[in-house]
Amino acid sequence: MNEPIYHRRFSLIAPAVTEIRHVLKHVLSGLAVLSDDLDAAGLVITEYLTNLLRHSKGEDETIVLLITRNKTGDYTLEVIDNLTPYDLFACNESDWDINSGILVEGGMGVELIRHYFPKAAYTSKRSKNHFSIPLTQGKNKPKAVYVDDDLAQLALINAYLKDDYDVIVCQELSEAWQAITLHDVQVLILDYQLQKQTSEPLLTKLNGSDHRSTLSVVMLTGTDSDDTITRINRLGIDDYLVKPVKKIRLLQSLERVTNRVKAFEYQIEAPRSIDNYRLNEGFNAHLFGSIEVGDGGDFFMPIPNQQNGFILGDMMGHGIQARKESFAIKGFVRGFLASKPNCNELLNTLNQALYEEQLCKNSLVTLLAGYVSDGHFYWLNAGHPPPIVIKSNGTLSELAGVDPLLGLSSEHQYEVYSVSLKDVLHILVYTDGLFDNRETDESELLQLKQILPNLSLSQSEFASTLWHNSQVSLTKEIDDASLIVIN
Secondary structure (H helix, E strand, C coil): CCEEEEEEEEECCHHHHHHHHHHHHHHHHHCCECHHHHHHHHHHHHHHHHHHHHHCCCCCCEEEEEEEECCCCCEEEEEEECCCCCCHHHHCCCCCCCCCCCCCCCCHHHHHHHHHCCCCEEEEECCEEEEEEEECECCCCCEEEEECCCHHHHHHHHHHHCCCCEEEEECCHHHHHHHHHHCCEEEEEEECECCCCECHHHHHHHHCCCCHHHCEEEEEECCCCHHHHHHHHCCCCCEEEECCCCHHHHHHHHHHHHHHHCCCCCCCCCCCCCCEEECHHHCEEEEEEHHHHCCCCEEEEEECCCCCEEEEEEECCCHHHHHHHHHHHHHHHHHHHHHCCCHHHHHHHHHHHHHCCCCCCCCCEEEEEEEEECCEEEEEEECCCCCEEEECCCCEEECCCCECCCCCCCCCCCCCEEEECCCEEEEEEECCHHHHCCCCCCCHHHHHHHHCCCCCCCHHHHHHHHHHHHCCCCCCCCCCCEEEEEC
16 A cells, blocks of 8 residues: 555645645655656646636535655655546547647647656546556655764765765764755764764754754764663664664664654655554554644654653644644654653643744644553643543543643643543544534534444444544535544
């Protein structure tokens, strides 16, 4: 099954065609799609959407733009709609030759598509139409910054990596920081012990910035003592290697950590496609919506420590820009959790950083951190809708556990709330788009009662059915929507 990379719904109206071309330019550039494919994709999608507009019923119609990646690393760009089937290829076949220089009605668009993408396809299944074109990933080398004050080591590591990476070598931490801020760097390689200092100041600065969420960090150290390794791990790095390091070992490490952390300005964070996250004490969190496919400003982060919890975030805004801004928050959170495994002080620390405008100066964010422990569900909540509990007797209740938005006040201390899991079947955590998109003035609890599945369903069936039911009345995209069902 192909991995989803980008997923967004658009209203099928003329202005959306321009917006989609803009989206494709940035997303496909970030994916390093071949330049020829990038330019042709915008042209071909415009041709296809223009034909859809001619045969649609108006602006209430919607389409989905989907980009997936296959096992070989190449991509498929797909437009999905539920209109009356309109096979552009079958309806506009002609013998026109794109190189003839002659303009004709009808078949030019088809031949244009066939010229650039011979494997373009149109299929109809399950009341949905799929138009797809394959895209080839380019061979651009990822950028790596290597910091060491030993000239011989700089030359050696550069020689190791030059065939696979565009290497920027630096002798000073300030040079490395400048390189990171000026270039699209995928990996940072650091010598731990420099002549005048360690490389810790650079990591501290990096962990407090939005660059950390898109950058893998590998530390080189001359000793494998327990104290040194413990200290290095607390800095939130992705891997460490003991010098001298062999070429194959270094390349294997870089491949592993870049695949784990790889992201780009307009792409979701990898690895993705999380739909079921295991919590403590046998509980599972089932994920749906924007957080599952990585679309928009909603984001999900696991807390990989003894709490084994999760973070649900929602950047104010929408689509690409909201997702871009969420990188700064995720980078800060990742750095915090690397140094302080307990998340109970996360919101207070992040709130102070936002209040002092150390990051996301023009953005607002809601954040909920949750985990299961000792038969209770614990959560911290900055501005999210309160969790909803569904008990075994069918009663629904909204929990009273909400604190203010982050960054509004430096004085507020965020509280850890809890609820006993005795007789609890399900806990729902969601972003406000889930119910706002249903376009009704009814309360969340009343809406939930109308769409609630049979409580006798299995845990996963209940979760997926609830998500499906919540989408019934959705006719156009208003806001990112995400749901976590804990059971």
